[in-house]
Each structure stands twice: as structure tokens, then as C-alpha cells.
Amino acid sequence: xxxxxxxxxxxxxxxxxxxxxxxxxxxxxxxxxxxxxxxxxxxxxxxxxxxxxxxxxxxxxxxxxxxxxxxxxxxxxxxxxxxxxxxxxxxxxxxxxxxxxxxxxxxxxxxxxxxxxxxxxxxxxxxxxxxxxxxxxxxxxxxxxxxxxxxxxxxxxxxxxxxxxxxxxxxxxxxxxxxxxxxxxxxxxxxxxxxxxxxxxxxxxxxxxxxxxxxxxxxxxxxxxxxxxxxxxxxxxxxxxxxxxx
Amino acid sequence: xxxxxxxxxxxxxxxxxxxxxxxxxxxxxxxxxxxxxxxxxxxxxxxxxxxxxxxxxxxxxxxxxxxxxxxxxxxxxxxxxxxxxxxxxxxxxxxxxxxxxxxxxxxxxxxxxxxxxxxxxxxxxxxxxxxxxxxxxxxxxxxxxxxxxxxxxxxxxxxxxxxxxxxxxxxxxxxxxxxxxxxxxxxxxxxxxxxxxxxxxxxxxxxxxxxxxxxxxxxxxxxxxxxxxxxxxxxxxxxxxxxxxxxxxxxxxxxxxxxxxxxxxxxxxxxxxxxxxxxxxxxxxxxxxxxxxxxxxxxxxxxxxxxxxxxxxxxxxxxxxxxxxxxxxxxxxxxxxxxxxxxxxxxxxxxxxxxxxxxxxxxxxxxxxxxxxxxxxxxxxxxxxxxxxxxxxxxxxxxxxxxxxxxxxxxxxxxxxxxxxxxx
Numbered sequence: 001x002x003x004x005x006x007x008x009x010x011x012x013x014x015x016x017x018x019x020x021x022x023x024x025x026x027x028x029x030x031x032x033x034x035x036x037x038x039x040x041x042x043x044x045x046x047x048x049x050x051x052x053x054x055x056x057x058x059x060x061x062x063x064x065x066x067x068x069x070x071x072x073x074x075x076x077x078x079x080x081x082x083x084x085x086x087x088x089x090x091x092x093x094x095x096x097x098x099x100x101x102x103x104x105x106x107x108x109x110x111x112x113x114x115x116x117x118x119x120x121x122x123x124x125x126x127x128x129x130x131x132x133x134x135x136x137x138x139x140x141x142x143x144x145x146x147x148x149x150x151x152x153x154x155x156x157x158x159x160x161x162x163x164x165x166x167x168x169x170x171x172x173x174x175x176x177x178x179x180x181x182x183x184x185x186x187x188x189x190x191x192x193x194x195x196x197x198x199x200x201x202x203x204x205x206x207x208x209x210x211x212x213x214x215x216x217x218x219x220x221x222x223x224x225x226x227x228x229x230x231x232x233x234x235x236x237x238x239x240x241x242x243x244x245x246x
Numbered sequence: 247x248x249x250x251x252x253x254x255x256x257x258x259x260x261x262x263x264x265x266x267x268x269x270x271x272x273x274x275x276x277x278x279x280x281x282x283x284x285x286x287x288x289x290x291x292x293x294x295x296x297x298x299x300x301x302x303x304x305x306x307x308x309x310x311x312x313x314x315x316x317x318x319x320x321x322x323x324x325x326x327x328x329x330x331x332x333x334x335x336x337x338x339x340x341x342x343x344x345x346x347x348x349x350x351x352x353x354x355x356x357x358x359x360x361x362x363x364x365x366x367x368x369x370x371x372x373x374x375x376x377x378x379x380x381x382x383x384x385x386x387x388x389x390x391x392x393x394x395x396x397x398x399x400x401x402x403x404x405x406x407x408x409x410x411x412x413x414x415x416x417x418x419x420x421x422x423x424x425x426x427x428x429x430x431x432x433x434x435x436x437x438x439x440x441x442x443x444x445x446x447x448x449x450x451x452x453x454x455x456x457x458x459x460x461x462x463x464x465x466x467x468x469x470x471x472x473x474x475x476x477x478x479x480x481x482x483x484x485x486x487x488x489x490x491x492x493x494x495x496x497x498x499x500x501x502x503x504x505x506x507x508x509x510x511x512x513x514x515x516x517x518x519x520x521x522x523x524x525x526x527x528x529x530x531x532x533x534x535x536x537x538x539x540x541x542x543x544x545x546x547x548x549x550x551x552x553x554x555x556x557x558x559x560x561x562x563x564x565x566x567x568x569x570x571x572x573x574x575x576x577x578x579x580x581x582x583x584x585x586x587x588x589x590x591x592x593x594x595x596x597x598x599x600x601x602x603x604x605x606x607x608x609x610x611x612x613x614x615x616x617x618x619x620x621x622x623x624x625x626x627x628x629x630x631x632x633x634x635x636x637x638x639x640x641x642x643x644x645x646x647x648x649x650x651x652x653x654x655x656x657x658x659x660x661x662x663x664x665x666x667x668x669x670x
């Protein structure tokens with residue numbers, strides 16, 4: 001009788017506990033809600049630390065949803081006016097010196113963007129992780145002084161750049177603070193670490209982060225958000241090939 | 247005595263014809279094979295030097311460690327200063343900078359959209375300076391199939407096979423999509439001035455050649471080049487000299503902590519041909535060795551057959567009182583005459599065949615169409631002063647040895663038995 005009473009009292013307690021710890025996929029959904037908006041503009045700086053020297057690329061991006069992005073390089077002079085347009089699974093780049101619009105496809109997608117530790121393939125990925133991965137919480141750790149969930153992500157499909165990911169997500173702000181990207185073999189390919197975060201329109205986002213291609217020499221690529229606006233009005237023509245030559 | 251022996255050989259063809267044919271055939275094969283192997287090696291070395299490594303190559307340490315991947319992010323910078331210094335220290339060599347690169351060659355349609363696109367391997371050389379040695383080294387004038395050579399900035403030549411694949415003609419625009427030395431995407435427009443065929447399968451599949459300054463600009467490597475090639479004035483690779491130069495240069499410039507310090511490599515080490523060249527050299531020796539041994543055995547056998555046939559003659563000569571040593575010596579003298587004549591004949595025929603292959607060459611194009619080696623499709627023999635003598639001594643020695651071994655039987659004949667043998 002005592003044993004039965006003990007079970008009756010404890011089961012609701014454990015059920016309550018279970019309700020308080022969200023599942024991996026629920027956490028990813030919350031991260032998405034924090035990041036994704038109908039439209040977005042970002043002014044950013046990318047500091048690329050190469051073997052010989054560091055270079056800084058400044059760019060402005062216009063985004064509509066998660067599948068349409070238009071990016072224009074603002075500096076340095078050599079890259080100024082270079083534009084990139086992503087429409088669903090297509091990516092074009094425009095070079096003002098040649099007045100040519102080139103479709104980036106095939107092995108070119110694996111090339112680095114402006115010499116950084118990011119590839120065009122990285123840009124083409126669907127940023128909504130629940131669409132691509134199944135997530136499980138493995139542990140809890142602290143990153144830049146914030147308590148985080150550590151999630152293991154396994155790809156739901158085969159044709160994907162990174163078969164596995166390990167991500168550290170801020171428990172209350174739902175910002176990804178660290179990420180390790182793995183090949184199917186389990187080999188670590190890239191890492192990302194957030195160094196600073198900021199609050200913009202009631203959303204917490206990364207302000208400064210370091211990408212590192214583990215297979216590449218150099219000290220990685222630092223990405224800094226200079227200005228960010230959620231849900232601005234963006235003219236529809238921006239997301240067309242004609243806009244590349246304007 | 248010599249005239250007497252000569253008359254004997256001429257009048258009794260069975261004593262001379264077969265040995266002469268054997269010796270001449272062996273010598274002919276030796277001379278021809280030597281000229282052919284030497285020609286093939288020369289062409290391999292020349293192709294590797296002209297299109298890939300030079301006779302010596304100066305680059306940064308980081309570049310040299312991954313040279314096969316053409317890491318232009320590790321390119322030499324400030325090449326003008328480096329070339330001035332190289333010319334001062336090694337004034338007899340011709341120094342010229344090169345940039346190798348990979349990328350896509352994209353042909354636009356009327357609206358500027360991609361009409362055709364293929365991967366290319368390219369190299370940039372100094373094509374527009376009047377004192378540049380590259381015209382001679384790359385042999386572009388002779389390689390032109392359509393159009394002309396580049397005469398001004400922004401012009402390129404591409405492999406004719408590539409031009410046909412892209413359906414592009416001289417005068418049309420082609421866009422190179424590659425990577426700058428910093429890793430950014432590089433997009434540059436060029437005008438196709440002409441199409442070329444080098445006769446090197448690895449290059450004729452998909453090569454473009456541009457002026458150095460254009461590629462420096464396109465790949466954002468002003469004052470830079472992947473490598474500086476050095477060529478000996480006679481355009482012949484001298485391994486000892488190159489090795490000495492390389493050791494001296496590397497000794498002076500060695501900075502273990504600086505991955506961008508300069509290093510000099512030689513064709514032998516840089517082209518990956520070191521083991522191959524050693525192997526070919528060894529095989530040349532083996533071929534000649536086998537020839538001498540095989541010919542000796544064949545001629546020993548021929549000598550034995552001859553001795554059997556001349557059994558009666560030798561017996562009669564011994565019975566008449568001729569000394570065994572004299573009989574043996576006359577047979578050796580005969581063999582020297584046969585060897586000398588057969589070697590001369592074989593050398594003449596071998597040289598004639600080698601000369602034909604030196605002029606006409608042998609086209610391996612269909613076999614080498616998938617080759618990635620920087621070697622000409624047409625392999626030619628090469629006659630050198632050594633080719634004239636390489637077969638002569640082995641031919642002479644083999645005949646002499648064959649007779650010397652078989653002739654030992656003379657000393658085994660018993661004088662007491664001679665008359666019985668003759669009566670029989």
C-alpha cells in the first residue's frame with residue numbers, strides 16, 4: 001500500500017519534470033523562431049585571417065524568408081560591387097569588372113566564400129535545422145557564462161554537407177553559442193563559436209562569431225554583425241537576377 | 247696473314263655469313279634501342295622542363311611542400327627583386343616567372359549568360375616582354391592551330407581540343423572563373439587570340455595560357471608568381487650543376503621558421519622523375535649487358551657448330567703440324583674480323599633506323615590521350631656521338647668471347663687420334 005502511494009505521488013512529479021525539459025527538436029524550433037523572420041537586412045564585416053595577412057570584407061544582405069538572399073559587397077575596393085543572389089537552391093554571383101553573372105554550381109559550391117572559412121555550400125543550406133536534422137539533448141554546459149543545452153544533431157537525409165552537428169544553445173535566449181560540424185565519418189570539419197550576443201527587436205542574436213574550417217590553415221574567419229533589422233520592407237525586385245547588374 | 251684469313255671468310259660464306267648476320271642484328275638492336283630510349287628520356291625531360299618545372303625552380307617553402315596542388319596563397323611575392331638576385335648569382339641561366347592555376351572557362355552567350363563551361367588548367371607566363379624566353383620555351387608560335395599568338399594584354403590562347411568542346415573561335419570572349427591568392431572567387435574576361443596544340447595529351451585536353459600580368463591582376467597577386475623557373479642556356483638539363491646550384495641556394499636562404507622563405511628545386515626532384523630516370527638509366531645498362539651475354543652465348547653456340555663442321559679442317563691442320571695455339575689464334579682473328587664487320591653493318595643499319603625515327607617520330611597520341619604526364623605524344627629517337635659506338639664494342643666482344651669459348655675444344659684434340667679420325 002505504501003509502495004503504491006509512493007508511486008502515485010512520484011509519477012506526477014517526474015511527469016512535471018519531463019514537461020520542463022523540452023525535447024531537442026522543440027529547442028531547435030525555438031532557435032528558429034528566434035532567428036527567422038519574414039524579411040531581414042544585415043550589414044556585416046567578415047575578418048578573414050589567412051596565412052599571410054588578414055582581410056576585412058564588408059557586405060550588406062537582404063533576406064526574404066530562408067530561401068532568398070541578396071548580398072552586395074561594400075568593401076574592400078577589389079570586391080566592392082560583387083553581388084550574390086540565392087534563390088532557393090540556385091546561387092548566382094555577379095562580378096562588376098566583367099559584367100558577368102555566373103551560376104555557382106557543382107564543385108564551385110565547395111569553394112570558399114571570399115577566401116573565408118565558409119563555403120558557398122554553407123550559404124545554400126536551409127538555416128532551419130529541424131528540416132534537416134533530428135536532435136537529442138546530450139548534456140548541459142556553460143558557454144560565455146551562459147547555461148546551455150548541448151544537442152547532437154543527425155541528418156535526416158543523405159545529400160547534406162554536414163552529416164552531424166553538435167550545438168550549444170543558450171537555455172533562455174535560444175541562441176546557438178557554439179557549433180561543431182562533422183562529416184559522415186565523424187571527422188570534425190568546421191567549428192563556430194559565438195563571442196558576443198546582442199538583443200535586436202526582442203530577439204537575441206549573435207553579434208560576433210568565429211568560423212573555423214578545421215581542414216584549412218589560418219586562424220579562422222570572424223563574422224561581425226554591424227547592423228541588423230528584422231522585418232524591414234524590402235522591394236521585391238531585389239530578389240531577381242536583374243538586380244545583380246544594377 | 248690477315249688477307250689470307252679474309253679471303254677464307256669471303257670464299258667460305260658458311261664461316262662468315264651466319265655470325266655476321268647475328269652480330270649485325272644484335273648491334274643494330276642495341277644502337278636503335280639506345281637512340282630510342284635516349285630520345286624518349288630527352289623528350290620527357292624537355293617537356294617536364296618547358297611546361298612544368300624548368301631545369302631549376304624557385305618558390306616559397308610552403309608552396310614547394312604542396313606544389314602539386316598549386317597553392318597560390320603561398321606564392322612568391324616581389325618577384326622582380328628575386329629575379330634580379332637570381333640573375334646576379336646565376337647569370338648564365340634564363341629566369342622566368344610562371345603562375346599555374348585551375349578554374350573554369352566560361353563562354354557567355356549574347357545576353358552574357360553561361361553558354362558553355364569547362365574546367366581548365368592554366369599557366370601564365372611572360373608573353374609580352376620582348377626579352378622573354380617563353381616564346382622559345384613554350385613553342386607557342388609552332389603550336390598555333392587557329393588564330394594567332396597573344397599580342398596584347400587580355401589575350402589568351404587555349405588548347406584547340408578545348409576550343410572545339412566550348413565551340414569558341416579566335417576573337418571571342420572567354421571568362422576565367424578561378425580563385426585569387428586570398429581564396430576569393432576571381433572572375434576575369436579574356437579574348438581568345440588563338441588555339442594551340444602542344445602534342446602533349448595532358449595539356450591539349452584543357453589548357454589555357456595567358457600573360458603573367460593579366461593573371462597577376464585576375465588572381466590578386468600583383469608582383470607575385472607561383473614559381474620562377476630557370477633554364478640552362480643550351481636547354482639541356484645538367485643534373486650535377488642543378489643539384490649544386492640548389493644546395494648552394496637553399497643553404498643561403500634556409501629559414502626553418504619562415505614558411506615563405508625561398509627554396510630551389512631541381513627538375514629531377516620537382517618533376518617526380520628521379521626514380522624513373524634512374525630506372526631508365528639502369529635499364530639501358532641492363533639491355534646492353536643482356537645483349538653482350540646473349541650474343542656471346544649465341545656465337546659460342548655458332549662457334550661450336552662451326553667447329554664441328556670444321557672438325558675435319560682443324561684436324562687436318564693439326565695433322566700437318568700447325569700448332570694448336572696458331573689454329574686458336576687464327577680463329578680468334580677471324581672472329582675479330584667478323585665482329586668488326588658485323589658491328590659496322592649493325593651500327594649503320596641501327597643508325598639509319600634511329601635517324602628515321604628521329605625525323606618522323608612515333609605518335610603515341612591515341613595511347614596517351616588520358617595521360618596526365620607532361621610528355622609529348624610523339625616520341626623521337628635521338629642520335630648522339632655515343633650512339634655511334636654503343637653497339638660496336640659489345641658486337642666485337644661477343645663474337646670474340648663466343649669463339650674463344652668454343653675454340654678451347656682445339657686443345658682437347660689428341661694428335662695420336664687425328665689420322666684415325668681422318669681415315670674415318
